[in-house]
Amino acid sequence: MELSLESKRRLFTGGLALLFLVLLGRFAYVQLLRGEQFLEEANKNRVRVIEVDPPRGLIRDRFGEVLVENSPAYAIYAVPIEIRNAPQAYEIISAALRTTPAELKQQIDRNKRGNFVPVKIGRQVDFAAFSLLNERRLELTGVDFRAESRRTYDHGVKAPHLFGYLSEISDAELSLYGDSYSPGDLIGKKGIERQYESVMRGVKGHRFIEVDALGRVIRDLTEQDGERFRNNPPEPGKDVLLGLDASLQRMLETELTGKNGGAVVLNCKNGDVLALVSKPDFDPELFSRTLTPEIWNRLLNDPNKPLYDRMVQSVYPPGSTFKMITAIAGLETGLINPHETVFCPGYYVFGGRTFECHKKGGHGTVDLLGALEQSCNVYFYRMGFRVGLEHWSDYAERFGFGRPTGIDLGEENAGLLPNAAYLDRRYGKDRWSKGMMLNLAIGQGDLLVTPLQMAAFAMALANEGRSFKPRLRRSILDPFTGAEEVVEPDSVQVKGIQPETWALVRRGMFLVVNGSRGTAVRSRVEGLVSAGKTGTAQNPHGEPHGWFIGFAPFEDPQVAFCVFIENGGSGSGAAAPIARKILSFLVENNKLTPQSETEESAD
């Protein structure tokens, strides 16, 4: 069977045409039907979205003075494939960044985005480390520097517990906040930085770059490359204006150096924290650089616990500063007659146990005001027992004890206000003695408070119950428009206390400072009438803690404060002199309007 030439040609041409049509059909499918989709793929190949971080909002004091600001720093990146070919680079970089080569290697190997995409190996690197690396750049192929910003604290206010710090976002936070953060972003971890993260952070911008097949950057894309590649600039974060008075804070930070303890000063008119110092503290800059494990462990294992904010996070027995609660509860329930006198021989025997007064020979005959002025324990043992746990804890609760004050700072300790239910739980029903009330009445026993709670207590006494929640943030400032968004103070009312009661207790506090036998004469300041109460809190950890709470001026108070010195020995010896420093500083700098002393001479 031999085909003719012509039919062979037709067969060949037909077969060829068929094959070419199949090919062309496939091209039509790929280019016409799926063209859009492949164009998308081609763009995905070459376009990378680069996030542009907004400048973070600053932290300022009540007068607008900058306390925490942004300074240029450097982030260091390494291209995995190139650094792996240059092993000496590990040594050089890890020396400059104060880590180990092994750790650095692990950091690079952990990255999963491919061998050509730069990995961030160091952040917030300061200029010194940057220049060190830059000098040896020739040995560091594949290492790149990019500018970023770093928090700096160059204005003499450390306040690390208030400001908090920024750190790389954790996986848990990433899954919590979803789309607005990317791995490697900084986020406020503690303090103001965390509390006002959303205010200070701003909104990220985006730009688009073109990369080649190896991930190398070729050029920036602009809207000329298509509307979708239009860059959108970041929206800067807003500044947080604190109620803090930087000069007072600085003075106190210096004054309290070397002590364990601190001070809280509040503005009685709105609850602003004028100063809040906890010592020992640490340099906040430590956290805005690469925090090395050694430094972190040193801070963590320091026996003086500098990472703790003693004013807000730690609790202590308040000692005699709590006697005002016992007095108020007694007066309000009618169980204490202010004129009734008690004889103090220096001790009190109850249920076969002897309860000491701090004055060995005793205070002799005292009434309520005398007992407050001289801080007589025997008087309050007897009156406290008479008032009883139920009334006592009721009035303590009205002042907010046993609850956080609600200050805009995370991780606040609530303290411990014992009541019958608590003691039943702790010691078993009816297994605790009525004698427990004797200790509670003088601020000892199971009772625990934070110094901040005591400052808020002093403010409530100063304001006769029409008080405020302590707060750090005063307003939000837009750094570009200058628009200030002022936050209204949160008022807090202490209810159900008669004016006569306020007057008596405040009179007692007046005498503590100004009376001839007052325990806080050492807090007295020329030209300013103040009131207060000392406390010397026994504790199982050593020397008694020294407390002093108070307010000034006595009439129309403007500031309330609490000074606390851990194991300071006594309130009058350790705390009252610090209070004096605070008050004289305020007077000398015309921050308080002193009141004439006619009031005192009228007494």
Place this chain on the structure above:
Amino acid sequence: MLARANISWKDIDKVIIVCVLLLVTVGLMAIYSTTNSPIASAAIRHSFAKQIIWFLAGAMIASAVVLTPVKYLKGVAYSLYGVSVVLLILVLFVGGGKGVHRWFILGPVHFQPAEVAKIATLLALARYLSDEARDLRSLKDIGVCFAMVLVPTALILKEPDLGTAIVVSSLLLPVLFWAGLSPFIVFLVVSPILTLLSAFNVYTFGAAMILIIVVLLLSKRKLPVLLAVLVLNVGVGALTPSLWNRLKDYQKTRILTFVGLQQDPRGTGYQVAQSQVAIGSGGFWGKGWARGTQTKLRFLPEQHTDFIFSVVGEELGFWGVTVVLLTFFVLLWRALGIAVSAKNKFLTLMVVGCVTLIGVHVIVNTGMTVGIMPVTGIPLPFLSYGGSSLWTNMTLVGLILNAGLRRFQY
């Protein structure tokens, strides 16, 4: 000399020449585009100028081939074949390449004997079959043809170079068929290949067997013949697994990736995927000459050689693809016209061989860029960068034009 050979220059096929010039021009445009990248290596940046030189040299080679009288072509066929087989054997021992033995490396010159073997095999086959004494019902004559093709195929496979081996072996059936081999014999040879390809899957194998049985029954041959063919096919199917195991790993990978059984994102699957993205993203009009992002940013691999057609697809779009394919079709169609009109059987078979070689290159290469052919690493005639590929194809065009000029000679 022309007068004595009794040929007229007016008879030269100008359509074919225009087609070749068009294809080379498109190829040069695409090569220029690949050199235009800011990140192209020095070797790539020089390829545009070099390709022009290769083409000019190729044009001289083609002219020389056109001028060569038929008797010389025919006369040199066997010795050229012999030399190429010797070279193919030699290259296995002294040849270079990355893990392969494909090239003789003489200083800057890389010479690939397989390119010569393509033309030598084609000429030898045409000469052998043009002999009046051949009888295509004789098992001996058919056997000699098979051997002529299979010897270089086997040697090229050994290099290894699967793509070129496929191209050389593809010469056999079209030329034999044109020379008068019965369609049944053609079927006899094609069916085991069909079986082989289908043997990886039970269902496709079953379908192939049914198809073969139907064709056998329609052929009305004697029962023993039918049974023998069937047994042969079942045997091939059964042997496929062991044949499969003898393939190199990269060959297996290529084939598996091609049939979609293997995920291979950075290997040949990656090449094809990026090639499809390049071609697809070109759409109908293309992104414009030298403006393909896949090309410029090197997402497209092997872009100036094996995947040059993807550059055409990305930058010139579907219309550019259509023009190029149509040009190839016109070229091959004109060549078939020469094959039909040539009086000399040697010339006829030679042209059929040329058409087959060019056609297989075009179909396998362009099919590869859109994922309907395996990645075997064979270039696109006239477009892909490379001197030896261009010279081989210019020689084939020379042979076709030569036959066209002398189609009235006996």
